[in-house]
Amino acid sequence: MSKCPHVEWYLLGSLSTEERCLTTWHSLKSSSRLAGSYFTQVVDPPSPRYDQLRTQKLADRRSDFDSHGGLASTIHLHQLFEKTGDTIQWIEDFIAQAAPNVIVDITSFPKRFFFPIIKKMLKNDRIENLVITYTVPKAYPAEDLAENFETWRPLPLFGGKLEQPTRLVINVGYLAMGLPEELEQAGPDRLVKLIFPFPDSPASYIRNSGFVRTIEKNLRPERVELRRVGVNDVPDAFDHLLMWTDDGREPALMAPYGPKPISLAMCIFATLTDSAVYYTQPRTYNPNYSIGVSYREGIPETYAYCLRLAGSNYYTVPLV
Numbered sequence: 001m002s003k004c005p006h007v008e009w010y011l012l013g014s015l016s017t018e019e020r021c022l023t024t025w026h027s028l029k030s031s032s033r034l035a036g037s038y039f040t041q042v043v044d045p046p047s048p049r050y051d052q053l054r055t056q057k058l059a060d061r062r063s064d065f066d067s068h069g070g071l072a073s074t075i076h077l078h079q080l081f082e083k084t085g086d087t088i089q090w091i092e093d094f095i096a097q098a099a100p101n102v103i104v105d106i107t108s109f110p111k112r113f114f115f116p117i118i119k120k121m122l123k124n125d126r127i128e129n130l131v132i133t134y135t136v137p138k139a140y141p142a143e144d145l146a147e148n149f150e151t152w153r154p155l156p157l158f159g160g161k162l163e164q165p166t167r168l169v170i171n172v173g174y175l176a177m178g179l180p181e182e183l184e185q186a187g188p189d190r191l192v193k194l195i196f197p198f199p200d201s202p203a204s205y206i207r208n209s210g211f212v213r214t215i216e217k218n219l220r221p222e223r224v225e226l227r228r229v230g231v232n233d234v235p236d237a238f239d240h241l242l243m244w245t246d247d248g249r250e251p252a253l254m255a256p257y258g259p260k261p262i263s264l265a266m267c268i269f270a271t272l273t274d275s276a277v278y279y280t281q282p283r284t285y286n287p288n289y290s291i292g293v294s295y296r297e298g299i300p301e302t303y304a305y306c307l308r309l310a311g312s313n314y315y316t317v318p319l320v
Contacts, residue, residue: 009103010094012117014110015108022061024103025065040113042113044080080112095127106132112279119158121307142203143288152178160274167193167244167252168191168253171254177257192223195237197259199231256279272316
């Protein structure tokens with residue numbers, strides 16, 4: 001955030017079971033640059049397996065928030081599968097209150113929330129300065145991070161254009177979550193581009209490689225192209241999307257299964273080109289979704305991506 005204006009910011013974040021969900025808030029509050037905040041607390045459907053642990057971990061996060069001066073009035077409950085119209089309404093209400101300087105911390109937001117959030121903000125000229133933050137965890141657990149997946153369908157506001165996409169771009173993650181079945185139904189001839197997050201930890205590399213092997217069973221090798229992209233490199237991921245679609249001329253379907261920063265690049269591209277974004281949304285998230293916060297030289301490893309500065313967008317598509 002050092003290159004962005006020295007102004008006070010309104011923060012939109014998500015209070016979750018993860019320790020890293022409050023890192024950006026702590027940073028802004030300690031530097032006296034926090035004008036206000038809105039935290040969603042996304043409520044998953046009931047899960048006998050996880051409800052007790054989820055309640056305990058949310059209580060820990062709330063204790064951290066309260067002890068550092070957080071206001072209960074800034075925390076708002078939202079159902080994971082709330083109606084799209086309700087989501088749009090509270091996003092627009094937030095923009096009306098928070099503009100012109102907004103930070104969205106996507107660290108703990110489910111994709112079905114942060115994708116429409118980013119789209120509505122990019123489409124709103126009242127926001128003059130827009131920064132997205134993401135905090136890296138210390139580690140991920142060995143067990144599955146989510147389960148009980150919905151059917152393959154577009155994320156809210158990302159149904160895309162009417163024409164049939166000629167290619168599918170997949171952000172490689174840990175879990176294929178029903179994607180192999182979708183690829184099997186679509187047939188082996190679909191042109192598929194894989195964004196493989198790299199470099200990453202050995203454990204992440206193994207899990208991502210397993211994802212690739214799982215979906216390659218349903219594809220013809222000559223129809224698949226894999227490119228390694230920095231796990232936190234939003235600009236490089238965005239440039240690959242431009243390259244693969246002839247600067248947006250060729251319609252593409254996005255599938256954001258991997259790291260949030262690469263999914264952010266997909267979100268920006270899909271917003272600018274009206275591309276479809278499909279996902280098999282989990283109904284249940286593991287309360288131990290991540291472990292701790294990653295630090296570098298004593299500082300939390302938080303990345304800030306400036307999407308708009310003084311009214312000028314940093315990411316553009318030549319044909320739009």
